[in-house]
Amino acid sequence: MTDETTLHAIMTQLGAKARVAARQLAIASRDMKDEALRAAAAAIRNRAAVILSANAQDVAEAEANGTSKAFLDRLLLNDARLEAIAKAIEDVVTLADPVGRVLAEWTQPNGLRFERVATPLGVIGVIFESRPNVTADAGALCLKSGNAAILRAGSDSFRTSSAIADAMRQGLGRAGIPQDAIQLVPVKDRDAVGMMLKGLDGAIDVIVPRGGKSLVARVQDEARVPVFAHLEGICHVYVHAKADLAMAERIVVNAKLRRTGVCGAAETLLIDRAIAATHLRPLLNALREKGCAIRGDADVVAIDSHASLATEEDWRTEYLDAIIAVKLVENLDDAIHHIATYGSHHTDSIITDDADAARRFLAEVDSAIVLHNASTQFADGGEFGFGAEIGIATGKMHARGPVGVEQLTSFNYRVHGTGQIRP
Amino acid sequence: MTDETTLHAIMTQLGAKARVAARQLAIASRDMKDEALRAAAAAIRNRAAVILSANAQDVAEAEANGTSKAFLDRLLLNDARLEAIAKAIEDVVTLADPVGRVLAEWTQPNGLRFERVATPLGVIGVIFESRPNVTADAGALCLKSGNAAILRAGSDSFRTSSAIADAMRQGLGRAGIPQDAIQLVPVKDRDAVGMMLKGLDGAIDVIVPRGGKSLVARVQDEARVPVFAHLEGICHVYVHAKADLAMAERIVVNAKLRRTGVCGAAETLLIDRAIAATHLRPLLNALREKGCAIRGDADVVAIDSHASLATEEDWRTEYLDAIIAVKLVENLDDAIHHIATYGSHHTDSIITDDADAARRFLAEVDSAIVLHNASTQFADGGEFGFGAEIGIATGKMHARGPVGVEQLTSFNYRVHGTGQIRP
Numbered sequence: 001m002t003d004e005t006t007l008h009a010i011m012t013q014l015g016a017k018a019r020v021a022a023r024q025l026a027i028a029s030r031d032m033k034d035e036a037l038r039a040a041a042a043a044i045r046n047r048a049a050v051i052l053s054a055n056a057q058d059v060a061e062a063e064a065n066g067t068s069k070a071f072l073d074r075l076l077l078n079d080a081r082l083e084a085i086a087k088a089i090e091d092v093v094t095l096a097d098p099v100g101r102v103l104a105e106w107t108q109p110n111g112l113r114f115e116r117v118a119t120p121l122g123v124i125g126v127i128f129e130s131r132p133n134v135t136a137d138a139g140a141l142c143l144k145s146g147n148a149a150i151l152r153a154g155s156d157s158f159r160t161s162s163a164i165a166d167a168m169r170q171g172l173g174r175a176g177i178p179q180d181a182i183q184l185v186p187v188k189d190r191d192a193v194g195m196m197l198k199g200l201d202g203a204i205d206v207i208v209p210r211g212g213k214s215l216v217a218r219v220q221d222e223a224r225v226p227v228f229a230h231l232e233g234i235c236h237v238y239v240h241a242k243a244d245l246a247m248a249e250r251i252v253v254n255a256k257l258r259r260t261g262v263c264g265a266a267e268t269l270l271i272d273r274a275i276a277a278t279h280l281r282p283l284l285n286a287l288r289e290k291g292c293a294i295r296g297d298a299d300v301v302a303i304d305s306h307a308s309l310a311t312e313e314d315w316r317t318e319y320l321d322a323i324i325a326v327k328l329v330e331n332l333d334d335a336i337h338h339i340a341t342y343g344s345h346h347t348d349s350i351i352t353d354d355a356d357a358a359r360r361f362l363a364e365v366d367s368a369i370v371l372h373n374a375s376t377q378f379a380d381g382g383e384f385g386f387g388a389e390i391g392i393a394t395g396k397m398h399a400r401g402p403v404g405v406e407q408l409t410s411f412n413y414r415v416h417g418t419g420q421i422r423p
Numbered sequence: 424m425t426d427e428t429t430l431h432a433i434m435t436q437l438g439a440k441a442r443v444a445a446r447q448l449a450i451a452s453r454d455m456k457d458e459a460l461r462a463a464a465a466a467i468r469n470r471a472a473v474i475l476s477a478n479a480q481d482v483a484e485a486e487a488n489g490t491s492k493a494f495l496d497r498l499l500l501n502d503a504r505l506e507a508i509a510k511a512i513e514d515v516v517t518l519a520d521p522v523g524r525v526l527a528e529w530t531q532p533n534g535l536r537f538e539r540v541a542t543p544l545g546v547i548g549v550i551f552e553s554r555p556n557v558t559a560d561a562g563a564l565c566l567k568s569g570n571a572a573i574l575r576a577g578s579d580s581f582r583t584s585s586a587i588a589d590a591m592r593q594g595l596g597r598a599g600i601p602q603d604a605i606q607l608v609p610v611k612d613r614d615a616v617g618m619m620l621k622g623l624d625g626a627i628d629v630i631v632p633r634g635g636k637s638l639v640a641r642v643q644d645e646a647r648v649p650v651f652a653h654l655e656g657i658c659h660v661y662v663h664a665k666a667d668l669a670m671a672e673r674i675v676v677n678a679k680l681r682r683t684g685v686c687g688a689a690e691t692l693l694i695d696r697a698i699a700a701t702h703l704r705p706l707l708n709a710l711r712e713k714g715c716a717i718r719g720d721a722d723v724v725a726i727d728s729h730a731s732l733a734t735e736e737d738w739r740t741e742y743l744d745a746i747i748a749v750k751l752v753e754n755l756d757d758a759i760h761h762i763a764t765y766g767s768h769h770t771d772s773i774i775t776d777d778a779d780a781a782r783r784f785l786a787e788v789d790s791a792i793v794l795h796n797a798s799t800q801f802a803d804g805g806e807f808g809f810g811a812e813i814g815i816a817t818g819k820m821h822a823r824g825p826v827g828v829e830q831l832t833s834f835n836y837r838v839h840g841t842g843q844i845r846p
Contacts, residue, residue: 027786119819205820226649363523370835370838372837378845385531410819
């Protein structure tokens with residue numbers, strides 16, 4: 001533990017350094033930023049031994065603390081995973097520079113020419129848990145978008161994240177970009193998170209939390225600066241009366257089971273009552289064959305006795321597991337109403353051959369991502385063509401859905417005059 | 424005073440009604456919304472006697488409380504001002520519908536077609552002080568952008584705002600739009616503001632404060648939902664070495680004195696030392712002739728003995744009055760540095776004939792609005808061509824600069840598939 005005065009001094013200094021770096025980074029050319037990213041990737045490869053040794057210590061400590069196998073697997077690095085981290089940084093190089101894009105341009109009758117131009121947000125605070133690759137991913141995305149990053153790694157991956165951040169900073173310095181463009185909080189104190197959430201005296205422009213429910217809850221409660229919030233992904237697939245059964249089967253199985261632990265995994269299946277007789281059992285059997293447990297409402301259980309009875313809580317649950325809640329709905333309106341009541345405004349899909357029903361679903365379901373005849377597992381920046389993402393936002397302010405480099409920018413208005421004054 | 428349990432019940436119900444109205448409003452057509460706005464304007468005209476009588480009571484009470492003449496003038500309505508309020512609502516009718524705009528559209532190699540489409544934000548909480556016209560302006564802008572509004576009027580204009588809101592709601596009902604699209608907080612309790620700032624159990628998506636520093640400070644401190652913050656407008660005019668003197672004089676006088684009480688009024692004048700001998704005195708004389716007091720740094724006072732000496736505090740002060748702080752700077756970098764140190768990221772202007780200097784100023788000054796050879800008083804949604812604005816945002820998230828109907832929208836991604844599943 002660091003005493004409070006020292007911690008405050010450390011964090012305030014991090015914030016001040018980030019602001020200075022952000023001002024320099026905001027006007028750095030694409031070439032400079034890309035060179036810095038390439039140098040950071042090279043430095044990670046050059047320092048592989050140091051990083052892997054730091055990781056071995058983190059893993060040994062986590063093992064001694066009796067953490068779960070799944071947790072250890074997320075924490076563990078090896079040559080291949082480290083190479084993937086370096087490669088991911090180089091992938092960010094290939095993305096277009098989001099800064100300086102002219103988003104709109106117009107001229108007023110008085111001759112003033114207006115441009116709306118993308119600018120960096122400034123300083124981004126990223127708070128994450130055990131995955132060490134986030135250090136590199138988040139640092140690279142922030143840098144590409146002209147933002148300074150203050151990264152707060154989970155204490156379990158502290159040594160690994162420090163080693164990765166050190167390597168990246170070395171690369172940055174070599175490329176003439178201020179090293180403080182990427183800073184890792186150098187202490188494990190949980191109070192450091194609280195200070196970041198209060199913005200470090202105005203130094204932090206936005207917080208990106210990457211972690212489980214307890215982190216998100218803390219951020220919701222304590223943050224005094226804007227947050228790219230990712231709440232739950234209670235995603236629905238709605239099989240409409242006019243759905244093709246084979247397509248519905250394929251999409252439902254993929255949406256639920258391709259990967260159950262991702263936020264875009266389907267958690268609830270809604271099926272129109274009109275097709276329950278023909279569609280329900282084949283869909284449930286297809287899921288069950290792949291190992292999925294079914295929790296249905298009374299109508300579903302009446303048709304399929306293998307299903308257990310869902311409780312009210314099931315409609316609000318993000319299982320992140322091979323479990324699905326299934327409900328019969330009366331029609332499109334009922335489905336939309338269910339999603340409005342229980343959903344999390346993340347990702348929802350309708351399966352139908354009826355273009356009007358699809359249009360209404362896409363227009364009326366207020367979620368970041370709404371799909372027609374496609375799997376909810378497409379909720380991913382890469383699948384959108386955004387390149388890497390720092391997360392998926394479920395709020396409606398600024399960024400919504402996948403947060404890639406474009407979403408990490410703000411904008412300003414640049415007004416070109418010839419001496420105009422306002423009457 | 425309303426007791427806490429009752430107040431909580433009232434506010435929770437406001438929030439719940441707003442959410443229901445917001446869902447209906449989100450899918451209302453442009454025609455329906457415009458008809459509702461026209462009906463609201465008509466209802467205000469029809470109920471002029473009721474509104475003016477309510478206003479007379481507010482004014483009488485304010486007079487009895489000994490409030491200032493400026494305050495009374497902001498509060499007072501008459502036939503002409505009420506007509507202007509109705510007309511302003513009709514002006515909003517003429518604006519294009521910001522909802523449903525396709526902001527981007529692309530297709531991925533797997534055939535998925537993506538659209539990014541503008542959607543309403545949901546429920547907007549507007550907290551304002553004595554100007555009764557804000558009731559109508561804010562209500563109309565929120566409605567046009569498909570958002571439900573919860574309006575909290577200052578207690579001094581409570582009767583007037585209630586009468587205006589009642590009239591508008593009557594108009595909405597007649598046009599088939601839910602009346603709860605516009606709700607006024609029906610109690611004067613200041614605790615109601617605190618509840619709104621906490622979001623009314625998730626009912627409020629964003630808060631727009633319209634008021635002085637004490638309101639803004641309270642919002643900064645207490646808000647747990649996103650805010651379109653308007654901090655100070657410490658706006659700079661920088662007269663660069665290559666400035667045309669006549670143009671500089673015209674712009675500086677307009678920027679400072681056209682209206683001193685608006686947020687886009689210039690507060691600080693920066694002048695390159697290289698042109699101090701030729702430009703400083705004419706600029707200061709032009710300001711002084713129009714009644715402006717000058718506070719200069721030591722170098723300025725040495726050249727112009729009529730100026731009083733500025734203190735450190737002056738560079739950070741939003742006078743909103745006929746006072747200007749004046750400083751000699753070494754060059755463009757020094758000017759940019761001064762603005763970064765003391766500015767409020769609102770609106771700043773450079774006067775120069777040097778295109779490179781202008782380009783650098785516009786790219787490197789991190790303010791919502793940066794101008795070249797034009798007055799800072801153009802910081803206004805109407806001057807931008809946005810139509811009416813609900814305010815000017817000085818934050819960098821979501822909206823920045825004038826907040827018109829487009830800025831009151833969010834977006835979502837609508838993905839059109841033909842059965843795609845994610846590999």
